[in-house]
Amino acid sequence: METIQVRPFVSLALIMLTYGHLGWAMSHANIPSYNWVLIVISVLLLVGEITSPLKRVINFCTLIFKTDARTFIVAVFCAFLFFIILALFRFFLDVLLIVAATLLARVDIKSTGIKQIYSFLFLATFCLGSLAVGLLGHRYFDLIVMANS
Numbered sequence: 001m002e003t004i005q006v007r008p009f010v011s012l013a014l015i016m017l018t019y020g021h022l023g024w025a026m027s028h029a030n031i032p033s034y035n036w037v038l039i040v041i042s043v044l045l046l047v048g049e050i051t052s053p054l055k056r057v058i059n060f061c062t063l064i065f066k067t068d069a070r071t072f073i074v075a076v077f078c079a080f081l082f083f084i085i086l087a088l089f090r091f092f093l094d095v096l097l098i099v100a101a102t103l104l105a106r107v108d109i110k111s112t113g114i115k116q117i118y119s120f121l122f123l124a125t126f127c128l129g130s131l132a133v134g135l136l137g138h139r140y141f142d143l144i145v146m147a148n149s
Contacts, residue, residue, distance in 0.1 A: 047123045047127055
């Protein structure tokens with residue numbers, strides 16, 4: 001019986017598009033350089049949390065819902081987040097797309113049999129590289145447009 005080898009090209013292309021768009025949009029907004037550091041840290045945290053084992057996530061959830069007071073605080077916080085999501089719906093959709101693309105790539109990479117640390121390094125490098133391609137692509141595109149004007 002033949003085995004099918006999974007190659008995560010589609011999910012990696014989706015990551016390249018989403019993170020490239022994020023880099024392009026952030027470059028277009030002319031944000032300060034310290035915000036780029038925050039974006040890089042948040043991308044690394046997102047990839048780190050997605051590639052972490054499920055047991056660690058379950059331990060965190062049981063810690064949160066251990067007492068009634070904590071459960072109440074989490075419920076109030078979730079209601080506040082729901083309000084924020086409604087107020088900033090476009091931003092929420094962009095973040096949701098980035099998280100979904102990263103999750104899809106993680107699932108595809110895990111199905112290839114790559115170890116956890118290598119999948120983190122690969123995803124982090126690919127996500128940050130795509131972010132840099134978007135940033136540099138916007139800056140290079142602006143230089144070409146300004147030179148031709």
